[in-house]
Structures are given as structure tokens and as C-alpha cells.
Amino acid sequence: MKEMASLLRIVADETRLRVLRLLSETPLNVTELTTILGLAQSGISKQVGTLKKAGLVRERREGLKTFYRLSEESEVPEEGRPLWALLMERVRTAEDSRHDLVRLAETLEKREGAAPGLHERLLAPGESWHAWSRMLMTLLPPMERAVDLGCGSGILAAELARVCDEVVGVDISSQALSAARAHAERVGLANVRFIEGDMTTLDLPDGCCDVAVLSQTLHHLPDPMTGLKVAARLLKPGGRLILMELLPHDEAWVTEKLGHLHLGFSATDLESMMEQAGFKITSLETLPPLRGERFRAVQGCAVWGERDVPPAAR
Ligand SMILES: C[S@@+](CC[C@H](N)C(=O)[O-])C[C@H]1O[C@@H](n2cnc3c(N)ncnc32)[C@H](O)[C@@H]1O
Structure with a gap:
């Protein structure tokens, strides 16, 4: 019961749900999440920190950047797993009324544009x-x-x-x-x-x-x-x-x-x-x-x- 109550407390927040939805699509860093959600970076860092502490997201370092990904079901505290699975199913299919997914696509395009290899791709015929x-x-x-x-x-x-x-x-x-x-x-x-x-x-x-x-x-x-x-x-x-x-x-x-x-x-x-x-x-x-x-x-x-x-x- 304790784990379930704690999970419910953590997800009872729209910003955290929006972060989970975005991370269910792809790993992102705090700067990218800030751009997509249009909120202050300090606030996003705090929310991501809360999700990480609860074991709902994991971090991974890539060079100088830290990316966050959604935890696998097996990585979530055991008692909360069925609730987590149900919640993520709903979050993934919830209406994107704030158009977060559109900004996510724009952000990923920018990331791709900055990645090495673009020059070669642009030079290829077609x-x-x-x-x-x-x-x-x-x-x-x-x-x-x-x-x-x-x-x-x-x-x-x-x-x-x-x-x-x-x-x-x-x-x-x-x-x-x-x-x-x-x-x-x-x-x-x-x-x-x-x-x-x-x-x-x-x-x-x-x-x-x-x-x-x-x-x-x-x-x-x-x-x-x-x-x-x-x-x-x-x-x-x-x-x-x-x-x-x-x-x-x-x-x-x-x-x-x-x-x-x-x-x-x-x-x-x-x-x-x-x-x-x-x-x-x-x-x-x-x-x-x-x-x-x-x-x-x-x-x-x-x-x-x-x-x-x-x-x-x-
Ligand atoms: C997705 S854009 C495509 C623009 C361009 N043909 C291209 O491929 O980049 C569709 C265009 O159709 C125009 N449009 C929509 N309904 C129209 C109508 N009934 N008569 C004339 N233009 C229309 C829109 O204003 C818009 O500029």
C-alpha cells in the first residue's frame, strides 16, 4: 500500500505526467524538456529529480549531457508495477492538448540537425x-x-x-x-x-x-x-x-x-x-x-x- 500511495502522490501533478509522456517517446535532457514544456529550467530539474528519486525515470550520461529515460516496468518498485503499467498506458494515449508532441518532434529535428553526419547526408544526391x-x-x-x-x-x-x-x-x-x-x-x-x-x-x-x-x-x-x-x-x-x-x-x-x-x-x-x-x-x-x-x-x-x-x- 505504501508504494502505491507514494506512486499516486508523485504522479498527481500535470507537469510530471507531461514529462513521463515525453520520456515514454524518447530519452531527453533537461534543456530539451524545458524547451518542449515551456517552463523554467529549475522547475523541470526539480520535477525530473522527484521522478528519478521515485525510480520512475533513470539517467544516462552522454558526453557532457545527462539524458533521462522512462524506467522499465521491472525497474519500478514491485508493489507499484501494475499501477505504473496502467498509468503509462493511459498517459501514452492521453490527448496531447498542449501540443507537447509537436514541440518534441521539432526538438528532435533540431537535435538531429546538430548531430555529426548531417553534412554528408546533405551532400548525398537526393x-x-x-x-x-x-x-x-x-x-x-x-x-x-x-x-x-x-x-x-x-x-x-x-x-x-x-x-x-x-x-x-x-x-x-x-x-x-x-x-x-x-x-x-x-x-x-x-x-x-x-x-x-x-x-x-x-x-x-x-x-x-x-x-x-x-x-x-x-x-x-x-x-x-x-x-x-x-x-x-x-x-x-x-x-x-x-x-x-x-x-x-x-x-x-x-x-x-x-x-x-x-x-x-x-x-x-x-x-x-x-x-x-x-x-x-x-x-x-x-x-x-x-x-x-x-x-x-x-x-x-x-x-x-x-x-x-x-x-x-x-
Ligand atoms: C499544406 S499547404 C501546401 C502548400 C504547397 N502546395 C506545398 O506543397 O508546400 C496547403 C495550402 O492550401 C491552401 N488552401 C487550403 N484550402 C484552399 C482552397 N479552398 N483554395 C485554395 N487554397 C487552399 C492553404 O492556404 C495552404 O497554403
């Missing part, structure tokens, strides 16, 4: 993706017009402008478009224009584009089919759709924080939606995880107008 994509783009035939639906900060639109007479970037967010216009100006492009508005009510003529891009946009639309129908309407016969989406995931925080309306799409979902919109799919590929990313991408290319188009898709 990691220096910006330079590579620009070089590969020169292999494309010249095109009259491309439209980037949900262009965000317009980086892709600007790249496309190197191989198109004109690129039209469309986005509902004035903030994203300010960044997009600033970027186009900075890189000296006069053949990109941006339209602020909802792509589903876009005032551009039918069949005016050679390429339509939907990069991570469908998950923002209440009905993703509408995005594909708009792309189909804007493309010339034989025009190409380039699509990039997230595979189904469990990161529910993106709905509140990033405004996603769908937690990804499977390749099968995208295939049937593209076909329903009248596209002929030329490639559809899910990308393998590289370094344990939280999201995985699926990308597809399709041609418009090379098959009978069902009237419902228009």
Missing part, C-alpha cells in the same frame, strides 16, 4: 533536393501555362516558372500569398502571378493549362474530389496532373494546428478519386520512410482527357 529538382526540371519540354492549386508560399510555383511561359499560383490564404509574391520577386520572376481565393470557385477558363499541381492541398478541402475536378477543368486534353499527398496518419493535432480536414489518403483512395475525376494515372507511388518521419508522402501523375470522362466528374 538530399540536396532543391538543386537536383531544378536540374531535373530542365529535362521537361517547354510549357505554356501551369497552375499550382493551393500554392502556399509559392516555392514550387517559382520553380515551375523556369520551364513555363506562365505559372498561376492559387491560394486561399493572403498570408501565404504575401510570402509567395515576396519569393517570386526575390528570385526575379516576372512570369508568375498569384490569385487569392478558393480554388473551387476559380475564375480561369477551361482547358487553359498544360500542368496542374495539387501538392498537399487535397487534405485541406472539405470534399477532396472538388480539387481534382478543378484540376481536370483547367487542363488541356493531354495536360498533366502532379499530385502529392500525405499517407493516412494518426497525427490528429494537424487538424487544429494546421487546418487539415483529412488525416491523409491511401494510394487506393487517390487512385479511385483521380479515375472518378476522369484522369488516366501514369504513376502512383508511396515514398518509403527515410529517417522515421511522422508523415509519409504518396505522389501521383496523371493525364487528363485520354479516356472517356464521366459527366459527373465535370
Whole structure:
């Protein structure tokens, strides 16, 4: 009873529960915990010290840093083990209402960025993706017009402008478009224009584009089919759709924080939606995880107008 009462006293604190949740994901040092929790370092040190004294976390030194990890069930005082197991099961699946896991991901990315080996990885073909994509783009035939639906900060639109007479970037967010216009100006492009508005009510003529891009946009639309129908309407016969989406995931925080309306799409979902919109799919590929990313991408290319188009898709 004594051990159980002591365990309950120690975990009856939200900050300590948040620390346990984070350590259940990965070992962290006090500086990282402080950044993620947004609390004073002295307070976090004290809470971690309390958890350590109770045998709920263990410390490990790495160079000059001390990392803390969650204790294994077998390392917790025996009487408290069933309660500990139950508690950790609940803590791990509790709602992340303060978005600690998002900041954890950012912190781990920073840690990874500072780790030795990054330079070599960036030099490897494919990691220096910006330079590579620009070089590969020169292999494309010249095109009259491309439209980037949900262009965000317009980086892709600007790249496309190197191989198109004109690129039209469309986005509902004035903030994203300010960044997009600033970027186009900075890189000296006069053949990109941006339209602020909802792509589903876009005032551009039918069949005016050679390429339509939907990069991570469908998950923002209440009905993703509408995005594909708009792309189909804007493309010339034989025009190409380039699509990039997230595979189904469990990161529910993106709905509140990033405004996603769908937690990804499977390749099968995208295939049937593209076909329903009248596209002929030329490639559809899910990308393998590289370094344990939280999201995985699926990308597809399709041609418009090379098959009978069902009237419902228009
Ligand atoms: C995740 S961002 C993708 C930005 C860019 N395409 C990329 O891949 O980096 C999605 C963008 O779609 C825009 N968006 C969402 N709903 C839209 C709509 N109905 N019409 C136009 N743009 C929309 C958002 O404002 C946001 O900039």
C-alpha cells in the first residue's frame, strides 16, 4: 500500500505526467524538456529529480549531457508495477492538448540537425533536393501555362516558372500569398502571378493549362474530389496532373494546428478519386520512410482527357 500511495502522490501533478509522456517517446535532457514544456529550467530539474528519486525515470550520461529515460516496468518498485503499467498506458494515449508532441518532434529535428553526419547526408544526391529538382526540371519540354492549386508560399510555383511561359499560383490564404509574391520577386520572376481565393470557385477558363499541381492541398478541402475536378477543368486534353499527398496518419493535432480536414489518403483512395475525376494515372507511388518521419508522402501523375470522362466528374 505504501508504494502505491507514494506512486499516486508523485504522479498527481500535470507537469510530471507531461514529462513521463515525453520520456515514454524518447530519452531527453533537461534543456530539451524545458524547451518542449515551456517552463523554467529549475522547475523541470526539480520535477525530473522527484521522478528519478521515485525510480520512475533513470539517467544516462552522454558526453557532457545527462539524458533521462522512462524506467522499465521491472525497474519500478514491485508493489507499484501494475499501477505504473496502467498509468503509462493511459498517459501514452492521453490527448496531447498542449501540443507537447509537436514541440518534441521539432526538438528532435533540431537535435538531429546538430548531430555529426548531417553534412554528408546533405551532400548525398537526393538530399540536396532543391538543386537536383531544378536540374531535373530542365529535362521537361517547354510549357505554356501551369497552375499550382493551393500554392502556399509559392516555392514550387517559382520553380515551375523556369520551364513555363506562365505559372498561376492559387491560394486561399493572403498570408501565404504575401510570402509567395515576396519569393517570386526575390528570385526575379516576372512570369508568375498569384490569385487569392478558393480554388473551387476559380475564375480561369477551361482547358487553359498544360500542368496542374495539387501538392498537399487535397487534405485541406472539405470534399477532396472538388480539387481534382478543378484540376481536370483547367487542363488541356493531354495536360498533366502532379499530385502529392500525405499517407493516412494518426497525427490528429494537424487538424487544429494546421487546418487539415483529412488525416491523409491511401494510394487506393487517390487512385479511385483521380479515375472518378476522369484522369488516366501514369504513376502512383508511396515514398518509403527515410529517417522515421511522422508523415509519409504518396505522389501521383496523371493525364487528363485520354479516356472517356464521366459527366459527373465535370
Ligand atoms: C499544406 S499547404 C501546401 C502548400 C504547397 N502546395 C506545398 O506543397 O508546400 C496547403 C495550402 O492550401 C491552401 N488552401 C487550403 N484550402 C484552399 C482552397 N479552398 N483554395 C485554395 N487554397 C487552399 C492553404 O492556404 C495552404 O497554403
